[in-house]
Amino acid sequence: MLSALFLATLLAPPDAGVRPAPAPVELSRPAATPVEEAVLAGVPANLARELAARAEARGVAAEAVLAPVVKAARAGVPAAPVAAKVLEGLAKGVAADRVLAVAGALADRLRQAALLLEERGAAGVGDDPAGDPARRAGMLADLADALGAGVPPAAVRALVEAARAAGRRCDSVVAAARTLGELARRGIRVADAMPLATALAARPPLPTGEIAQLYDAYLREGGEGAGPFLAEARRRAARGEPLEDLVDHFGETPDHVNRSRGAPSSSHGDLGRGHGRGDLGAIPGLDTGRGRARGHVK
Secondary structure: OHHHHHHHHHHOOOOHHHOOOOOOOOOOOOOOOHHHHHHHHOOOHHHHHHHHHHHHHHOOOHHHHHHHHHHHHHOOOOOHHHHHHHHHHHHOOOOHHHHHHHHHHHHHHHHHHHHHHHHHHHOOOOOOHHHOHHHHHHHHHHHHHHHHOOOOHHHHHHHHHHHHHHOOOHHHHHHHHHHHHHHHOOOOOHHHHHHHHHHHHOOOOOOOOHHHHHHHHHHHOOOOOOHHHHHHHHHHHHHOOOOOOOEOOOOOOOOOEOOOOOOOOOOHHHHOOOOOOOOOOOOOOOOOOOOOOOOOOO
16 A cells, blocks of 8 residues: 555656746747848948849849948948949949959048048047038048049148148148049149148138149140149149139240249249159158059049
């Protein structure tokens, strides 16, 4: 009898209060799509979808097309210019690997431009654009374009110092760097254009493209070499004088440059009629090579 009771106790089901808890069921979640990954990185959803659709139409992996745009977004710089470069290249039928290389290089230059703007703040040039995203994006695009034209960071830092010494603000630095890039794309060496650029950094910004357009007009009128043009433009910029009548359209001067009152009769002394010697206007660490040819893919 006792052994029967003992056996029944052993065979009785365990108490519900001490039963082990069931193992949790793990639900598998689908991997994020390339568009979702891009949105998580900060790329606008509509832009990410457009890029993915364009990639599919061209038979290119969406991850590859989105990669340089995601790179920019994760670096905290505007993704839209990089996306625009990708869309432009794909629309023109450029090979996908070339498009992605160009877009990736642009993302790198935007990041470098952002670092230069941060250095600008540390150097004491006021007017921080961080509170205005659209304005900051425009400044970064201008600086990145200048870097792409062959303007080295050392030149931008020299412009920062010129602006700081004159009590000017960030927009003067960016405008001067933009002008350097525009002239570099027209074949003028950065070192030769630096005296003009430093004079521009020390004054309120000129209208976008004004000096580049004047230089184009100077060449159309028969100007030979950048020297006379750069010297007179620098002199006027340093004195705060207007530049719109700089080019002689009536053939009254031998070098097609009008000189305002008080200017020397000839500005050839600085650079001559050619592009000038490489050491003139140079700054430490500044590459004095020629700017890239006009039309170079940025």
